[in-house]
Amino acid sequence: MGLLEGRVALVTGGAQGIGLAIAQRFAAEGASVVIADIDLDAATAAAEAIDGPAAGVRADVVDPDDVAAMVAATTDRFGRLDVLVNNAGITRDASLKNMTLEQFRQVIDVHLQGTWLGMKEALAVMKAQVADGRADGGAIVNMSSISGKIGNFGQSNYAAAKAGIVGMTKSVAREGAKHAIRVNAIQPGFIDTAMTRAMPADAQEAATSSIPMQRAGQPDEVAKVALFLASDLASYCTGITIEVTGGRHM
Numbered sequence: 001m002g003l004l005e006g007r008v009a010l011v012t013g014g015a016q017g018i019g020l021a022i023a024q025r026f027a028a029e030g031a032s033v034v035i036a037d038i039d040l041d042a043a044t045a046a047a048e049a050i051d052g053p054a055a056g057v058r059a060d061v062v063d064p065d066d067v068a069a070m071v072a073a074t075t076d077r078f079g080r081l082d083v084l085v086n087n088a089g090i091t092r093d094a095s096l097k098n099m100t101l102e103q104f105r106q107v108i109d110v111h112l113q114g115t116w117l118g119m120k121e122a123l124a125v126m127k128a129q130v131a132d133g134r135a136d137g138g139a140i141v142n143m144s145s146i147s148g149k150i151g152n153f154g155q156s157n158y159a160a161a162k163a164g165i166v167g168m169t170k171s172v173a174r175e176g177a178k179h180a181i182r183v184n185a186i187q188p189g190f191i192d193t194a195m196t197r198a199m200p201a202d203a204q205e206a207a208t209s210s211i212p213m214q215r216a217g218q219p220d221e222v223a224k225v226a227l228f229l230a231s232d233l234a235s236y237c238t239g240i241t242i243e244v245t246g247g248r249h250m
Protein backbone atom coordinates (compact mmCIF):
# COMPACT_ATOMS: atom_id res chain seq x y z
CA MET A 1 0.00 0.00 0.00
CA GLY A 2 1.51 3.34 -1.11
CA LEU A 3 1.78 6.35 1.17
CA LEU A 4 -0.70 8.30 -1.00
CA GLU A 5 -3.06 5.46 -1.95
CA GLY A 6 -6.47 6.87 -2.95
CA ARG A 7 -5.31 10.49 -2.72
CA VAL A 8 -5.51 13.08 -5.49
CA ALA A 9 -2.58 15.47 -5.92
CA LEU A 10 -2.16 18.59 -8.03
CA VAL A 11 1.37 19.80 -8.85
CA THR A 12 1.98 23.19 -10.47
CA GLY A 13 4.95 23.62 -12.78
CA GLY A 14 4.90 19.84 -12.94
CA ALA A 15 5.98 19.30 -16.55
CA GLN A 16 9.70 19.13 -15.73
CA GLY A 17 12.33 19.36 -13.03
CA ILE A 18 11.36 19.16 -9.37
CA GLY A 19 7.61 19.29 -10.08
CA LEU A 20 7.80 16.35 -12.46
CA ALA A 21 9.84 14.33 -9.96
CA ILE A 22 7.17 15.07 -7.32
CA ALA A 23 4.35 14.00 -9.65
CA GLN A 24 6.21 10.76 -10.48
CA ARG A 25 7.02 10.01 -6.84
CA PHE A 26 3.41 10.70 -5.73
CA ALA A 27 2.07 8.45 -8.51
CA ALA A 28 4.45 5.68 -7.46
CA GLU A 29 2.92 5.95 -3.97
CA GLY A 30 -0.62 5.47 -5.29
CA ALA A 31 -1.83 9.04 -5.92
CA SER A 32 -3.83 10.16 -8.91
CA VAL A 33 -1.92 13.14 -10.22
CA VAL A 34 -2.78 16.32 -12.09
CA ILE A 35 0.18 18.10 -13.66
CA ALA A 36 -0.49 21.81 -14.23
CA ASP A 37 1.98 23.82 -16.27
CA ILE A 38 2.05 26.94 -18.37
CA ASP A 39 2.94 24.71 -21.33
CA LEU A 40 -0.04 22.44 -22.12
CA ASP A 41 1.87 20.11 -24.47
CA ALA A 42 4.58 19.57 -21.87
CA ALA A 43 2.00 18.99 -19.11
CA THR A 44 0.10 16.51 -21.28
CA ALA A 45 3.26 14.64 -22.30
CA ALA A 46 4.42 14.47 -18.67
CA ALA A 47 1.04 13.13 -17.54
CA GLU A 48 1.03 10.51 -20.33
CA ALA A 49 4.43 9.27 -19.18
CA ILE A 50 3.23 8.81 -15.58
CA ASP A 51 2.65 5.21 -14.55
CA GLY A 52 -0.86 5.52 -13.09
CA PRO A 53 -3.91 7.80 -13.26
CA ALA A 54 -2.73 11.23 -14.38
CA ALA A 55 -3.88 14.27 -16.34
CA GLY A 56 -2.17 17.36 -17.71
CA VAL A 57 -3.75 20.81 -17.67
CA ARG A 58 -2.58 24.24 -18.77
CA ALA A 59 -2.48 26.85 -16.02
CA ASP A 60 -0.58 30.06 -15.57
CA VAL A 61 -0.43 30.26 -11.78
CA VAL A 62 -0.49 34.06 -11.94
CA ASP A 63 -3.96 34.03 -13.50
CA PRO A 64 -6.83 33.64 -11.00
CA ASP A 65 -9.12 32.08 -13.62
CA ASP A 66 -6.47 29.54 -14.64
CA VAL A 67 -5.85 28.57 -11.02
CA ALA A 68 -9.57 28.15 -10.33
CA ALA A 69 -9.88 26.10 -13.54
CA MET A 70 -6.94 23.83 -12.67
CA VAL A 71 -8.47 23.00 -9.29
CA ALA A 72 -11.89 22.46 -10.91
CA ALA A 73 -10.29 20.23 -13.56
CA THR A 74 -8.77 18.13 -10.77
CA THR A 75 -12.03 17.63 -8.90
CA ASP A 76 -13.94 17.05 -12.16
CA ARG A 77 -11.49 14.38 -13.28
CA PHE A 78 -10.69 12.62 -10.00
CA GLY A 79 -13.54 13.70 -7.68
CA ARG A 80 -11.44 15.33 -4.97
CA LEU A 81 -8.25 17.17 -4.07
CA ASP A 82 -6.07 16.00 -1.18
CA VAL A 83 -2.66 17.46 -1.92
CA LEU A 84 -1.56 20.67 -3.64
CA VAL A 85 2.10 21.35 -4.42
CA ASN A 86 2.75 24.99 -5.33
CA ASN A 87 5.94 24.40 -7.26
CA ALA A 88 5.82 26.55 -10.43
CA GLY A 89 8.70 28.96 -10.52
CA ILE A 90 10.92 31.23 -12.58
CA THR A 91 14.09 33.24 -12.09
CA ARG A 92 14.92 36.65 -13.56
CA ASP A 93 18.31 37.24 -11.95
CA ALA A 94 20.06 40.61 -12.10
CA SER A 95 21.85 42.87 -9.65
CA LEU A 96 19.62 45.47 -8.04
CA LYS A 97 21.18 48.09 -10.28
CA ASN A 98 20.27 46.18 -13.45
CA MET A 99 17.01 44.50 -12.47
CA THR A 100 13.96 46.03 -14.11
CA LEU A 101 10.68 46.55 -12.31
CA GLU A 102 9.16 44.10 -14.76
CA GLN A 103 11.68 41.39 -13.76
CA PHE A 104 10.94 42.10 -10.10
CA ARG A 105 7.19 41.88 -10.61
CA GLN A 106 7.31 38.74 -12.80
CA VAL A 107 9.12 36.78 -10.11
CA ILE A 108 6.97 38.12 -7.26
CA ASP A 109 3.83 37.33 -9.25
CA VAL A 110 4.69 33.74 -10.19
CA HIS A 111 5.92 32.73 -6.74
CA LEU A 112 3.87 34.81 -4.31
CA GLN A 113 0.65 35.47 -6.20
CA GLY A 114 0.77 31.98 -7.72
CA THR A 115 1.20 30.27 -4.37
CA TRP A 116 -1.44 32.47 -2.72
CA LEU A 117 -4.00 31.80 -5.46
CA GLY A 118 -3.31 28.06 -5.37
CA MET A 119 -3.76 27.90 -1.61
CA LYS A 120 -6.94 30.01 -1.72
CA GLU A 121 -8.61 27.67 -4.22
CA ALA A 122 -7.32 24.44 -2.72
CA LEU A 123 -8.09 25.30 0.88
CA ALA A 124 -11.75 25.93 0.02
CA VAL A 125 -12.06 22.52 -1.68
CA MET A 126 -10.18 20.72 1.09
CA LYS A 127 -12.25 22.37 3.84
CA ALA A 128 -15.48 21.36 2.10
CA GLN A 129 -14.25 17.77 1.81
CA VAL A 130 -13.45 17.66 5.51
CA ALA A 131 -16.76 19.31 6.45
CA ASP A 132 -18.84 16.76 4.55
CA GLY A 133 -16.80 13.80 5.79
CA ARG A 134 -15.17 12.90 2.48
CA ALA A 135 -11.66 13.56 3.79
CA ASP A 136 -9.81 13.50 7.11
CA GLY A 137 -7.70 16.48 6.06
CA GLY A 138 -5.47 17.80 3.33
CA ALA A 139 -1.90 18.82 2.66
CA ILE A 140 -0.34 21.78 0.88
CA VAL A 141 3.38 21.88 0.09
CA ASN A 142 4.89 25.19 -1.02
CA MET A 143 8.22 25.39 -2.82
CA SER A 144 10.40 28.05 -1.25
CA SER A 145 14.19 28.16 -1.72
CA ILE A 146 17.27 28.48 0.43
CA SER A 147 17.64 31.82 -1.35
CA GLY A 148 14.71 33.00 0.78
CA LYS A 149 16.73 32.24 3.91
CA ILE A 150 20.17 33.53 2.97
CA GLY A 151 19.61 35.80 -0.04
CA ASN A 152 21.63 35.39 -3.22
CA PHE A 153 23.51 37.95 -5.27
CA GLY A 154 21.25 38.99 -8.16
CA GLN A 155 18.11 37.50 -6.60
CA SER A 156 16.48 40.40 -4.73
CA ASN A 157 13.22 39.48 -6.48
CA TYR A 158 13.47 35.70 -6.01
CA ALA A 159 14.78 35.82 -2.42
CA ALA A 160 11.95 38.17 -1.42
CA ALA A 161 9.36 35.90 -3.05
CA LYS A 162 10.80 32.74 -1.52
CA ALA A 163 11.03 34.29 1.97
CA GLY A 164 7.45 35.51 1.52
CA ILE A 165 6.34 31.96 0.78
CA VAL A 166 7.61 30.90 4.21
CA GLY A 167 5.52 33.55 5.98
CA MET A 168 2.50 32.78 3.82
CA THR A 169 2.90 29.07 4.59
CA LYS A 170 2.84 29.73 8.34
CA SER A 171 -0.21 32.01 8.11
CA VAL A 172 -2.26 29.54 6.08
CA ALA A 173 -1.04 26.67 8.28
CA ARG A 174 -2.73 28.46 11.19
CA GLU A 175 -5.94 28.86 9.17
CA GLY A 176 -5.96 25.25 7.97
CA ALA A 177 -4.99 23.57 11.24
CA LYS A 178 -8.45 23.23 12.77
CA HIS A 179 -9.63 21.55 9.57
CA ALA A 180 -6.66 19.11 9.63
CA ILE A 181 -5.23 20.77 6.54
CA ARG A 182 -1.47 20.94 6.91
CA VAL A 183 0.61 23.56 5.09
CA ASN A 184 4.37 23.23 4.89
CA ALA A 185 7.29 24.46 2.79
CA ILE A 186 10.52 23.13 1.33
CA GLN A 187 13.69 25.12 0.79
CA PRO A 188 15.79 23.30 -1.81
CA GLY A 189 19.40 24.30 -2.27
CA PHE A 190 21.19 23.65 -5.56
CA ILE A 191 19.18 21.06 -7.50
CA ASP A 192 20.09 19.75 -10.93
CA THR A 193 17.27 21.05 -13.17
CA ALA A 194 16.85 23.30 -16.23
CA MET A 195 16.68 26.28 -13.84
CA THR A 196 20.19 25.70 -12.47
CA ARG A 197 21.64 24.39 -15.74
CA ALA A 198 20.86 27.85 -17.15
CA MET A 199 23.37 29.38 -14.71
CA PRO A 200 26.89 30.22 -15.95
CA ALA A 201 29.32 27.29 -15.53
CA ASP A 202 31.49 29.15 -12.99
CA ALA A 203 28.42 29.93 -10.87
CA GLN A 204 27.41 26.26 -10.96
CA GLU A 205 30.91 25.23 -9.86
CA ALA A 206 30.94 27.80 -7.07
CA ALA A 207 27.58 26.58 -5.85
CA THR A 208 28.62 22.93 -5.87
CA SER A 209 31.90 23.56 -4.05
CA SER A 210 30.03 25.35 -1.22
CA ILE A 211 27.89 22.30 -0.53
CA PRO A 212 29.18 20.08 2.31
CA MET A 213 27.94 17.00 0.39
CA GLN A 214 29.91 18.31 -2.64
CA ARG A 215 27.22 17.71 -5.25
CA ALA A 216 23.98 19.11 -6.62
CA GLY A 217 20.78 17.52 -5.37
CA GLN A 218 18.58 15.51 -7.69
CA PRO A 219 14.92 16.46 -8.23
CA ASP A 220 13.78 13.19 -6.66
CA GLU A 221 15.64 14.09 -3.46
CA VAL A 222 13.27 17.06 -3.13
CA ALA A 223 10.33 14.89 -4.21
CA LYS A 224 10.95 12.46 -1.35
CA VAL A 225 10.66 15.33 1.15
CA ALA A 226 7.50 16.56 -0.59
CA LEU A 227 6.13 13.01 -0.22
CA PHE A 228 6.88 13.08 3.51
CA LEU A 229 5.05 16.40 3.94
CA ALA A 230 2.12 15.34 1.74
CA SER A 231 1.61 11.99 3.46
CA ASP A 232 0.47 10.86 6.90
CA LEU A 233 4.14 10.44 7.84
CA ALA A 234 3.98 14.19 8.56
CA SER A 235 0.58 14.06 10.30
CA TYR A 236 1.71 16.35 13.16
CA CYS A 237 3.77 18.76 11.04
CA THR A 238 2.34 22.06 9.94
CA GLY A 239 3.86 25.47 9.30
CA ILE A 240 7.36 24.03 9.00
CA THR A 241 10.04 24.60 6.38
CA ILE A 242 12.44 21.79 5.53
CA GLU A 243 15.81 22.56 3.94
CA VAL A 244 16.98 20.11 1.25
CA THR A 245 20.46 21.41 0.58
CA GLY A 246 23.15 18.77 1.15
CA GLY A 247 24.13 20.74 4.24
CA ARG A 248 24.59 24.09 2.51
CA HIS A 249 23.88 27.19 4.62
CA MET A 250 23.13 25.23 7.79
Ligand code: NAP
Pocket residue numbers: 012013014015016017018019036037038039059060061062087088089090110143144145146187188189190191192193194195196
Ligand atom coordinates in the same frame (compact mmCIF):
# COMPACT_ATOMS: atom_id res chain seq x y z
P1 NAP B 1 12.12 24.29 -13.83
O1 NAP B 1 12.84 23.06 -14.25
O2 NAP B 1 12.34 25.55 -14.56
O3 NAP B 1 10.55 23.95 -13.78
C1 NAP B 1 9.61 24.93 -13.45
C2 NAP B 1 8.32 24.63 -14.19
O4 NAP B 1 7.36 25.67 -13.84
C3 NAP B 1 8.50 24.69 -15.71
O5 NAP B 1 7.79 23.64 -16.32
C4 NAP B 1 7.90 26.05 -16.05
O6 NAP B 1 7.41 26.14 -17.37
C5 NAP B 1 6.77 26.12 -15.04
N1 NAP B 1 6.25 27.47 -14.90
C6 NAP B 1 6.93 28.65 -14.96
N2 NAP B 1 6.10 29.67 -14.81
C7 NAP B 1 4.86 29.16 -14.65
C8 NAP B 1 3.57 29.73 -14.46
N3 NAP B 1 3.39 31.06 -14.40
N4 NAP B 1 2.52 28.89 -14.32
C9 NAP B 1 2.68 27.57 -14.40
N5 NAP B 1 3.87 26.97 -14.60
C10 NAP B 1 4.95 27.76 -14.72
O7 NAP B 1 12.43 24.62 -12.30
P2 NAP B 1 12.83 23.68 -11.07
O8 NAP B 1 14.26 23.84 -10.84
O9 NAP B 1 12.22 22.32 -11.20
O10 NAP B 1 12.10 24.50 -9.91
C11 NAP B 1 10.85 24.11 -9.37
C12 NAP B 1 10.59 24.94 -8.11
O11 NAP B 1 11.67 24.74 -7.17
C13 NAP B 1 10.56 26.45 -8.38
O12 NAP B 1 9.61 27.07 -7.54
C14 NAP B 1 11.96 26.89 -7.99
O13 NAP B 1 12.00 28.25 -7.65
C15 NAP B 1 12.21 25.98 -6.81
N6 NAP B 1 13.64 25.81 -6.52
C16 NAP B 1 14.50 25.24 -7.42
C17 NAP B 1 15.84 25.09 -7.07
C18 NAP B 1 16.84 24.46 -7.99
O14 NAP B 1 18.04 24.44 -7.62
N7 NAP B 1 16.47 23.96 -9.14
C19 NAP B 1 16.28 25.50 -5.81
C20 NAP B 1 15.37 26.07 -4.93
C21 NAP B 1 14.06 26.21 -5.28
P3 NAP B 1 8.38 26.79 -18.50
O15 NAP B 1 9.66 26.01 -18.50
O16 NAP B 1 7.59 26.68 -19.75
O17 NAP B 1 8.60 28.22 -18.03
